[in-house]
Amino acid sequence: MPKIVDKLQKRQDIALSSTELFVEKGFHKLTVSEVALNAHVAKGTIYEYFESKEDIVFAIIEYAQKAYDDEVLTNINNTQSIKEKVSALFSLCIAKDSEAIKRRKIYKEFIAIVLDEASDEMIKFQQDIKNKYTNWLKDILLQGIKDKKLKPEVLEFADGLFAMAEGVLMFSHIQNYFDENILQLHIDALFKLIQIGDDKK
Amino acid sequence: MPKIVDKLQKRQDIALSSTELFVEKGFHKLTVSEVALNAHVAKGTIYEYFESKEDIVFAIIEYAQKAYDDEVLTNINNTQSIKEKVSALFSLCIAKDSEAIKRRKIYKEFIAIVLDEASDEMIKFQQDIKNKYTNWLKDILLQGIKDKKLKPEVLEFADGLFAMAEGVLMFSHIQNYFDENILQLHIDALFKLIQIGDDKK
Amino acid sequence: MPKIVDKLQKRQDIALSSTELFVEKGFHKLTVSEVALNAHVAKGTIYEYFESKEDIVFAIIEYAQKAYDDEVLTNINNTQSIKEKVSALFSLCIAKDSEAIKRRKIYKEFIAIVLDEASDEMIKFQQDIKNKYTNWLKDILLQGIKDKKLKPEVLEFADGLFAMAEGVLMFSHIQNYFDENILQLHIDALFKLIQIGDDKK
């Protein structure tokens, strides 16, 4: 059993050490040799911990996603207003710091892989993310409804909002696109319609 | 005197003949040899009409997009109600016929390429599509506003709607996803909020 | 018969028009397409006047050599002293003007081809050049002997001098090599040994 822990640990170490590299190069230009070099292990060793290059990249993505999820949850809990919570939920598509840029790149690379040659495992992963975030979003909105701050119809928009965020991400490499806080604007516009009364204050 | 060839025509012929192949295999698994075989020309001939493999794929995408744009415009003009027009605009993300499936695959492959290694030319192309469709959408919505069928605020949702459609596309490979008419539902939900009066009828 | 003249003329035109190109790119990097483009004829037309790419390049070299030979002869006749005549003979390996640099490049490229894959025709051409120049050189030296300005043994050095000049050429791409007037120095050193008496004046 400690052996298993060790294996898992090393797997994670390798994946994490190559995250930056993956961000820079993307799936197709990342080579297994580079990953090995970066992790200070031999090329053959990589295959003791991963089944294939795809497996490596998937692990990188999973670890990054896990870390991001934790952070998002924390941020949601640390904010008060509904809109802030929603923004925290979608920070991937809103934030401008370099960490966010890196994460966007990882997520976009993930989507690129899925779009190009979706494996069942990856599709499942994508679906899980979608469900997880949509559920969190619904929880937030439900609370807003309970607190009479949002109209009940708002629930219908949870999925749509998530899709919108995803769509915004797909344009994020366009020059100046993020300068304009696109998703935030969309959220604002939507909230005008679904908030109850007192936004004017 | 030499054989006279309509170079543009032949370029299109080659691109079109390989569209199916591209849909099946995607950018990375498509080989120039296959394209040549498919077009019944020699490998070298391909390079008389295209500069590189990327050029081939881009041509395939461009022709497909052009054909789709024409169809969309026609469909928009052939429908009456605003909602139908909007649905026609987004038919890529709504339709279920095999032709639509193929087109979705092409578009998704295009996005995958852009996400993975965006060339300026491709980004520009993506941006142009976005602008074109958003403008068409705004025209439709404006008409709705003029006809007092839509609240003026609706204009703010044009970009958001487009992003939403794009996002929906990014999930379109998920099992059963399309059975539920996702984007149509989102549009319906949104229209409830932005239509004036008589939707209840 | 006028037809033949025309053919020859056009052959020369094509060759001459591509001389500059050949100087720039060398045999392996020169393409037949470029030659055609440069001569304002179609690719196929080239093969009406030349048998192969090698044939084109050989023609370029031949015309250049012919022109150079004529010039050398003129220069030899226009100078008085023996040493000047010898220098005129070897101007290819001595001169520093851009025209000379171009000619050196052509000749060196010719040697490169011969060294790499000597065809009988090319070897014969090289041999002819060698014989021609050696004979001219001998004529000059003979005159010097007759005029009692050179020791009779000097005749033995004709071949050696030519080889020396050829060898100097083989280093001519070395940085600063030509600044030092290498061949002229060698000739001067040799003349000290073979001149009769009065060089000190």
Next chain:
Amino acid sequence: MPKIVDKLQKRQDIALSSTELFVEKGFHKLTVSEVALNAHVAKGTIYEYFESKEDIVFAIIEYAQKAYDDEVLTNINNTQSIKEKVSALFSLCIAKDSEAIKRRKIYKEFIAIVLDEASDEMIKFQQDIKNKYTNWLKDILLQGIKDKKLKPEVLEFADGLFAMAEGVLMFSHIQNYFDENILQLHIDALFKLIQIGDDKK
């Protein structure tokens, strides 16, 4: 533990095993596939030891040159008279055995490459050879001067002699050229002029 390989040794093995092949075909017609076949390794393996085809060929040339240098030095030391030492130095341009023919071919191919598309590295290598041999030659001549067997002026001919040898090499493929011992004749002629007194004995 992995198979331990002396990378340098293997690099040399591959280069040496392909020397013959290189002699036969020259740079442009030598293919990496052939090199691999010849060395009984896979094509990919070649690239574990060499960066490019040019790198392979350069290695072949370097190893051949190194071996030749050693041999020349030995031969110089094993002979007594100045003229013999000089002949030993230039044995590349004099010897008639098959080994010498092979070495000439290698050297000529090297010159062809340098003439055609000189890389800085290759030019430097050529220059180093030139300097090395010229220095050795000067050492020999200096000893002759010290021993009062050669006139001091002879030193001025060191560079010229080397150029002459190089030049002779450039004609070495001409039919019957070597039968006549060309360079030896040139050397003899020169020595008549620069030797002190007693050559007649």
Next chain:
DNA sequence: TATGAATGAGATTTCATTCAT
């Protein structure tokens, strides 16, 4: 005679993966 579209063999190089040690 002139054209230029078509050819297709062939070359270099990359890199994920395997496996003997």
Next chain:
DNA sequence: TATGAATGAAATCTCATTCAT
């Protein structure tokens, strides 16, 4: 468990030459 040498399939692209028109 760790290694890293070896693999070899596969991919893109070039270009001299041909030939139907």
